[in-house]
Amino acid sequence: MAVWIQAQQLQGDALHQMQSLYGQHFPIEVRHYLSQWIEGQLWDVIDLENPQEEFKAKRLLDSLIQELQNKAEHQVGEDGFLLKIKLGHYASQLKSTYDRCPLELVRCIKHILYTEQRLVREATNVSMMHACVNTSRSIQAFEELRLMTQDTENELRKLQHNQEYFIIQYQESLRIQAQLTSLSTLPPADRQLREPALLSKRATVEAWLTREANTLQKYRLDLAEKHQKTLQLLRKQQTIILDDELIQWKRRQQLAGNGGPPEGGLDILQSWCEKLAETIWQNRQQIRRAEHLRQQLPIPGPIEELLNELNSTITDIISALVTSTFIIEKQPPQVLKTQTKFAATVRLLVGGKLNVHMNPPQVKATIISEQQAKALLKNENTRNDSSGEILNNNCVMEYHQTTGTLSAHFRNMSLKRIKRSDRRGAESVTEEKFTILFESQFSVGGNELVFQVKTLSLPVVVIVHGSQDNNATATVLWDNAFAEPGRVPFLVPDKVLWPQLCDAINMKYKAEVQSNRGLSEENLVFLAQKAFSISSNNPDDYRNMTMTWSQFNRVKLARRNFTFWQWFDGVMELTKKHLKPHWNDGAILGFVNKQQAQDMLMSKPNGTFLLRFSDSEIGGITIAWVAENPNKRMVWNLMPYTTKDFSIRSLADRISDLNHLLFLYPDRPKDEVFSKYYTPPLCEQPSCLRWLSFVQHFSHQACLDCRELSVIPSPCARFLSDSMLDTDGDFDLDDTMDVARHVEELLRRPVESQWGGPQS
Structure with a gap:
C-alpha cells in the first residue's frame, strides 16, 4: 500500500506530526496530488553531501514542476478551475524556492517520506507499543508543563500589576509626607486645619502599604514555589528524555555498529528536546522577570535567596540540555585506517529553538587516546591534547530550515598520523582504543549564556594496513556488545557469558552476510565446541560458561595458528563475498566438524554430500561426500575452497562439475538446489x-x-x-x-x- 494512503489514516499525535511536515516549503496539496509520482522517484540515491549531485536534484525539481503543471492542466469544471490555479501557484512557488538550491528540495522530500514511513510503521507495529506509551506519557507531561508555565505566567503578570499599583500608592504616601512637611511653613491656624486630614490619609495609605507589602511578599513566595514545582517536573521529564530515551538511542547506535537494527531517526527525540528547551527558556525568562521585580521593589524576606536558587537551577537544567543534545548522528568508522578519507555528522537537537543557529557555531574534531578521554571526563586539564592529526577537522554547523536540524557534516576527514601510547601487557595495537572528540561553543538566547560543548565518538581502533582489519574488528565488536552504561572510557568486561557472546556474533553474522538466516542452536553448539575444546552436543552445558577476551581473540585455538574470532571472521568474509545465496537457501550446513559430517553421511546413499566450513583453514569451505571405495564405503573431504578459488569459478559451477555429487544432504537433488546459479x-x-x-x-x-x-x-x-x-x-x-x-x-x-x- 502506498505510504500516503496509510499516512492519511494516522490519528492523534501521529497525524499532527505528519501535518507539521508541510507548509510553505512544501504544500501538503502537492504531496496529495503527486503522491504516486513522489513515492516512485529514487530520492535516496542522491548524496546530499556531494555538490556534484546537484544536477540530479535539479532534474527531479524540473520533473516535479512539470508533473504539477500537467496535473493542473487536466483539471476541469468549477472545482477544477480553483485547483488548477492553486497547483499552478505551487509550481511557481516551488521553482522560486528551490531553483537555486535543488538539493534542499531533495532533503525536504527525503525527510517527509522518512517521517511518514516511520509514523506509519509505529502506528501499525505492535512492537512499538512501548514507544507509544512513552510518547503518550511525554505528551501528558509536556501538557502539564505547559499549563504550569501558563499559570506562573498569569501569576507573574498579576504580581507585576499589583506591584505597579503598590508603587503608585507608595508615591502617594511620599506626596502626603511632602505635604505634611510643607505645613511647617504655614501659619499655625492653617497647619492645624489641614494637618489632621493629611495625617489620617497618611496612616490609611501606610496601613495599606504594609498589608500590600505582605501580600506582595506572599505572591512572590507563592510564585517561587510554583516555579520550584515546575522545575522539578522539568528535571524529571528531562531525565526521562536525556538519561533514558537518548541513552537508549545511543545504545542502539552502538549495537548498530555490530550489525544490530538501525538506531532510528532523531525526529521524535528532537521534538521532545525542543519542547523542553522552549519550556525551560520560558521559565527562565519568568524567573528573571521576577528577579527584576524584586530589585525594582526590594522587600525584606527570603525571596532573594529563593530566586537565586531558582536561577541557578534553571541554568543548570538548560546547560544539561544543551550539552547532552550535542550528539554524533553519524559515527566515524570504528576501524579507522590512516591516510583514508572518512566522514561523520554531529547535530544539536535544540539548535533551532535557542537561536544557536543565528550565530552558526564551528565544530572541531580531534583524535584522543583512551587515557585522554578519561582525563577529559574528570575535567582534568587536557586542552590541546591529541593523539594524532586529522585533516579537514573543522566544520561550521548549518541550519536546514525544511527539517529544522542544526548539524555539521564532516565529509573529507583523514587521519594523517597517529601517536600510540604504551600498551599494557599482551595488548596489541589492534586492541588500543581511541575516540574522536567533537567540541564547539554555543551561544544561547542572543549570547545570554555561552556553553562549551564536547562529545566523544564510539571507540575507534586505528590501523595502518588492511591486514589489521580482522583483529581491529574484534576489538570493536567486543566493545560495542559489552560496554556498560556510564562506563569509564573505554572499560569493558574481560569475560562474558557464552550466550551473551552468541547474541553478539549472531547479530554480526546476519549483518555481514546480509541474511535473515542467522546462527542456529546447532551452529552455536559447534562454535562452543571449537571455542572451549569440549565435545558436548548439549546446549545447556555451555549456558553458564564464560568466554574471556583472550579466548576470543588473543589465544590461538588448540592445534591451530589462529584465534576463535579469526576463524569465525574468515567464515563471514567467505560467505559474504561468495556464498550468500547458498547460505540463504539453506544449502550450506557450514558449522559441522569432520566427524559429524561422517556420521551424517554414512547413513545416506552414495553421492550424498554436504558443505562445511574448514576447521583447519581460515575462510575455507569443503565438500564432504559419501562414496563406495573398492574396499568399503567411506566419506571423502575435498581440500577447502577459499576466496581465491571462487574468484576463478563459483561454488555452484564447481558442484556442477563434480558428476558424482548427486544429492545435497539429506536428499535434495543437487541441480534442484544449485542449477539456478550455474553459469550459462x-x-x-x-x-x-x-x-x-x-x-x-x-x-x-x-x-x-x-x-x-x-x-x-x-x-x-x-x-x-x-x-x-x-x-x-x-x-x-x-x-x-x-x-x-x-x-x-x-x-x-x-x-x-x-x-x-x-x-x-
Missing part, C-alpha cells in the same frame, strides 16, 4: 568444443582437479596412489594441485586467445 555455457562453436575436449582429456590424465575426482571406481580413480589419501578420507593435494589449478585457470581464459587454430 559461453559458446557451442567447434573451436570451443575442441577446447573443452582437450581440457577433459588433460584433466583426465591429471586425475582432474583432485576436488573433481570421481569417488566411484573409475579408470581415473585407479591412477591415485595411496599416498594421496589419508585414513580420514582427506586428499593430499601437494602433488596435483599445481596442475589442477592451471587447468582451472585455462578454463577461465578466452578460448580463441589460447588456441588460435585447429588442434590435432
